[in-house]
Amino acid sequence: xxxxxxxxxxxxxxxxxxxERLNAKPQVSADPGTITSAERVFLPGVGAAAYAMNGLRxxxxxxxxxxxxxxxxxxxxxxxxxxxxxxxxNTACLGLVPGQVKALDTKGLRSPHMxxxxxxxxxxxxxxxxxxxxxxxxxxxxxxxxxSEATIASSEYGSAFSAAIQNENFYGVQFHPERSGEKGLxxxxxxxxxxx
Amino acid sequence: MLARRIIPCLDVRDGQVVKGVKFRNHEIIxxxxxxxxxxxxxxxxxxxxxxxxxxxxxRSVDRSWVERVARVIDIPFCVAGGIDSLxxxxxxxxxxxxKISINSPALQNPQLITDMNARFGQQCVVVGVDSFYDEKETxxxxxxxTGDVERTQLTGWRTVDWVQKAEALGAGEIVLNCMNxxxxxxxxxIKQLSLIRGLINIPLIASGGAGALEHFSEVFVKSDxxxxxxxxxxHKGVIDIQDLKGYLRQAGIEVRT
Numbered sequence: 001x002x003x004x005x006x007x008x009x010x011x012x013x014x015x016x017x018x019x020e021r022l023n024a025k026p027q028v029s030a031d032p033g034t035i036t037s038a039e040r041v042f043l044p045g046v047g048a049a050a051y052a053m054n055g056l057r058x059x060x061x062x063x064x065x066x067x068x069x070x071x072x073x074x075x076x077x078x079x080x081x082x083x084x085x086x087x088x089x090n091t092a093c094l095g096l097v098p099g100q101v102k103a104l105d106t107k108g109l110r111s112p113h114m115x116x117x118x119x120x121x122x123x124x125x126x127x128x129x130x131x132x133x134x135x136x137x138x139x140x141x142x143x144x145x146x147x148s149e150a151t152i153a154s155s156e157y158g159s160a161f162s163a164a165i166q167n168e169n170f171y172g173v174q175f176h177p178e179r180s181g182e183k184g185l186x187x188x189x190x191x192x193x194x195x196x
Numbered sequence: 197m198l199a200r201r202i203i204p205c206l207d208v209r210d211g212q213v214v215k216g217v218k219f220r221n222h223e224i225i226x227x228x229x230x231x232x233x234x235x236x237x238x239x240x241x242x243x244x245x246x247x248x249x250x251x252x253x254x255r256s257v258d259r260s261w262v263e264r265v266a267r268v269i270d271i272p273f274c275v276a277g278g279i280d281s282l283x284x285x286x287x288x289x290x291x292x293x294x295k296i297s298i299n300s301p302a303l304q305n306p307q308l309i310t311d312m313n314a315r316f317g318q319q320c321v322v323v324g325v326d327s328f329y330d331e332k333e334t335x336x337x338x339x340x341x342t343g344d345v346e347r348t349q350l351t352g353w354r355t356v357d358w359v360q361k362a363e364a365l366g367a368g369e370i371v372l373n374c375m376n377x378x379x380x381x382x383x384x385x386i387k388q389l390s391l392i393r394g395l396i397n398i399p400l401i402a403s404g405g406a407g408a409l410e411h412f413s414e415v416f417v418k419s420d421x422x423x424x425x426x427x428x429x430x431h432k433g434v435i436d437i438q439d440l441k442g443y444l445r446q447a448g449i450e451v452r453t
Contacts, residue, residue, distance in 0.1 A: 013292040017267045047317040077317070109198075112319050112368055114399050115422065116199040116241055116452040136199060136452040138272055140294075140319035157198060179272045179294060181236075 002192070003038035005065070006030040007078070008055040009045040011178070015075060018178035022189055032064040039070055040192060045077030049086035049101065049143070052077050053093060066094055071194045072170050079165065079172025080143060088143045097150045097167040104144040106158035112142040113157040117175075120160065123152040127164060127171060129190050135183045137163070137175035144174060169196055199452040200416050200444070201241040201423030202437060203401065204430045206231060207248045208277070211261060214248070215379070215428050225431045228261050233268050235430065238437040240271060241452055244297065244371070244425060246324075247277025248342075259288055266292020274322055280308065282315055289316065297371060299324035300340040303351055303358075306365055313366030321369075323362040327355040327388065328375040336388055339375065355388075356395060363396045370396060371425060374404040379428060381407025389419035401425050409440055413447045 002019065004012050004026050012028055019026045019042075026042070027034060035041055043065065045052045056062050065072070074082045081093040086101035093101070104113055116136040122128045137155075144161035147154055155163035155174070165172045171191065177184035206213045206228060213225040225231065232243055245265070262275055275288050276297035285296045296316070302309055302323050312321045326339045328350075336355035341347045353361075359370050372392055374385035384405045393400055399422040402415045406426035415424050429435040441451045 011289075011294070013263075013290055014266060014294065017292055018270065020267070021270070046320065047315065051315070110397055110399055110422065112398070113198070114319055114369065115201050118197065140272075142318060176272070176294075179270065181270050185270060 001034075001038050002026040002040045002042070003035050004028045004042040004044060005035055005061065006059070007043065007045055007052055008059075009047055009052055009077065011046045011076070011176070012044045014176075014178045015042055015044045018185060018188055022185060022192065024192060030059045030061065032061065035061070035064055036068065041065075041068055041070060041072045043072060043074040043078035043082070045075065045081065046140075047077060048088060049077065049081060049091040049093065050089035052081055053091055056081075062094065066096060069169055071191065071196060073191050074170070074172035075178070076141060076174060076176055079174055080145065082165070082170050082172045083145055086143060096170045097165050097172065099145050099148045099150060099165075101143050101145050104142055104157065104159070104161060109158045112140060114140045117155050117157060119153050119163055120156050121154045125152040125164075125166065126194050127166070127173075127187060127190050128153060130186050131183060137177070137180040137184060139175045141174060197450045199241065199450050200421075201401070202239075202412070202440060202451065203242045203244055203423050203425040204235045204240050204437075205244045205246065205403065205425045205427045207246050207427060208261070209248055213431070215431055229264050229268060231431075232265050232273070235437065236269050236271050239441055239452070240437055242271055242423070243269065243273040245273065245275050245277075246297075247275075259291060262288055262291040262293055276322075276324055280305070282311055285312055285316065289320070295320050295322050295369075297322035297324045299326065302362065303338065303340050303353070306361065309362060309365040309367050313368070318366055318368040321367050322371060323367040323369070324371045324373060325355060325359060325362070326373045326375055329388070336391075342373075342375070356391065359392055360395055363398050367398060369399040369401060369422075371401040371403050374402075377405030380405060381429065381434075383407065383411040384415040384419070384424070386414060386418050389415060389421055393420050399423070407434070409435065409443045412440060413444055413449060416444070416449050417447075
């Protein structure tokens with residue numbers, strides 16, 4: 001069973017529909033038992049870091065998510081809260097991936113970073129099977145994780161940042177695979193097939 | 197590099213896609229879902245759905261189609277039309293929309309921009325502005341309720357003031373509908389768009405006037421907008437999105453392949 005964590009954030013429906021287009025049958029749930037027993041867990045999120053973390057806290061899901069051992073994919077804000085903290089509202093996050101989220105230094109480019117941008121580097125990761133440097137993905141964010149050992153793909157907007165990260169079973173993508181056309185669906189499909 | 201966006205706009209009335217000229221005399225173009233799917237397949241970067249009668253009718257957008265669109269579309273889409281509260285915005289986003297565009301409701305209650313920003317994040321909050329050049333005042337002025345010609349009203353806002361106010365309140369993007377150009381296919385309002393471009397640092401989307409390939413390259417090069425929105429040229433097959441993107445790429449403008 002595939003579970004989308006009901007974070008109370010707004011993009012869960014689009015993630016659900018994208019998975020359904022891949023013939024998966026995701027369950028949207030905030031039940032710790034359902035989340036823990038899923039083969040794959042999606043952590044979607046849009047909005048502000050503090051709002052998302054409060055949502056998890058109110059639902060009593062912080063420890064549940066921290067204890068997961070199956071592949072977990074955080075999307076956009078869902079990726080950012082996998083890290084230790086976010087500068088956005090000085091928010092303590094889940095601490096599952098080393099590093100901090102900071103305001104993206106756009107070097108004077110328009111903010112938020114909104115639209116289709118390319119990946120500039122991709123590590124050899126099963127998440128990016130069939131994806132090449134130069135492929136476009138849809139981004140909308142003004143905070144980002146810098147490059148680190150956890151980075152498995154990078155992108156650039158003013159400065160370089162992590163387009164995707166991984167630490168053990170925890171994966172995260174800054175872009176929205178559910179809204180990134182065929183390439184985005186490929187990333188979701190890859191995640192469904194990831195072997196730890 | 198960040199690509200410039202090509203955005204077909206689907207004006208929705210009573211659940212069907214319609215198109216008017218200068219916001220009047222609407223004709224039916226077709227059903228929403230197949231048209232949305234066609235544009236996504238043809239390479240549109242984003243779609244905008246305006247329920248054009250919603251605010252003028254004092255009702256909110258008929259939302260049943262939002263979910264049907266969200267099921268089949270794998271590109272972002274924005275919904276506009278009478279969304280005047282956090283509750284309605286939440287409902288539309290939960291049905292699968294990515295962004296909410298507010299126009300008349302933002303003019304009535306500017307605080308809504310800030311509230312939506314706090315609740316959903318800046319990227320979700322698009323402010324649509326209907327702007328008309330007033331020759332007597334020699335200035336751009338903001339109109340509201342433009343979905344219905346009988347009820348269209350001039351507001352007290354100068355366009356240059358309102359867009360800056362919207363940005364300060366927390367808007368994530370401005371769609372500037374240049375009403376003098378709407379539906380006439382003589383090109384985007386370069387002068388006005390360039391003026392507004394210089395005043396705000398959030399993404400700006402040009403709307404109104406696209407009629408030929410060169411209008412798109414012109415607005416990207418001269419007005420430095422982030423996206424170009426158009427309706428009739430796409431609905432009527434005057435411009436094919438793939439041809440347009442090939443043309444823009446040749447002109448050295450970054451677009452998504």
